[in-house]
Amino acid sequence: GEDVEQSLFLSVREGDSSVINCTYTDSSSTYLYWYKQEPGAGLQLLTYIFSNMDMKQDQRLTVLLNKKDKHLSLRIADTQTGDSAIYFCAEVLYGGATNKLIFGTGTLLAVQP
Amino acid sequence: DAGVTQSPTHLIKTRGQHVTLRCSPISGHKSVSWYQQVLGQGPQFIFQYYEKEERGRGNFPDRFSARQFPNYSSELNVNALLLGDSALYLCASSVDRGVEAFFGQGTRLTVV
Numbered sequence: 001g002e003d004v005e006q007s008l009f010l011s012v013r014e015g016d017s018s019v020i021n022c023t024y025t026d027s028s029s030t031y032l033y034w035y036k037q038e039p040g041a042g043l044q045l046l047t048y049i050f051s052n053m054d055m056k057q058d059q060r061l062t063v064l065l066n067k068k069d070k071h072l073s074l075r076i077a078d079t080q081t082g083d084s085a086i087y088f089c090a091e092v093l094y095g096g097a098t099n100k101l102i103f104g105t106g107t108l109l110a111v112q113p
Numbered sequence: 114d115a116g117v118t119q120s121p122t123h124l125i126k127t128r129g130q131h132v133t134l135r136c137s138p139i140s141g142h143k144s145v146s147w148y149q150q151v152l153g154q155g156p157q158f159i160f161q162y163y164e165k166e167e168r169g170r171g172n173f174p175d176r177f178s179a180r181q182f183p184n185y186s187s188e189l190n191v192n193a194l195l196l197g198d199s200a201l202y203l204c205a206s207s208v209d210r211g212v213e214a215f216f217g218q219g220t221r222l223t224v225v
Binding site: 031042 | 117119146148153154155156157158161168169170171201203205212213214215216217218219221
């Protein structure tokens with residue numbers, strides 16, 4: 001089935017690290033993504049990881065992938081108030097000639113000053 | 114460098130009407146996908162077009178249709194609007210299928 005799961009809410013203090021978790025379904029997914037959505041806005045691609053990687057670091061962002069458990073996480077170091085947003089993980093599902101992104105329900109990150 | 118642009122940004126329609134939403138992909142991108150995001154949920158896949166051909170369709174009724182033009186821009190059409198069609202409609206473009214997909218700001222459709 002197509003079901004990407006995320007916890008709904010995370011609250012952290014400014015300067016702390018945030019860890020957002022995601023469980024995906026398709027072990028054949030080649031790419032896994034993290035998107036950020038601010039209120040009233042579209043989706044901003046933050047980072048993605050190829051399935052043959054365990055970890056990817058990009059400035060304050062670290063993505064960890066556990067393929068065995070189909071678990072993906074996004075760590076944001078030194079979280080700032082500007083990081084407050086909804087974060088979506090997504091996996092790519094291939095079917096015939098098409099590919100589509102399957103999104104989780106999103107995790108609302110609230111950063112307290 | 115222009116990103117993905119969508120128009121209009123907001124739209125209010127009455128039940129039973131039809132609507133056309135427009136998307137211009139990033140220059141050089143040949144793949145356009147459409148997603149529907151209902152409030153409080155993640156985006157759901159509607160269509161994918163690549164090189165002007167439909168390559169995939171999500172679980173949406175035939176009231177939803179789309180097309181891609183020779184300049185790779187795209188239109189999403191929805192007929193016989195229902196209240197449940199109220200959502201943020203997102204367009205994504207990519208160079209080819211499956212790699213980085215960049216989203217526009219979306220069109221907020223409200224059906225009353």
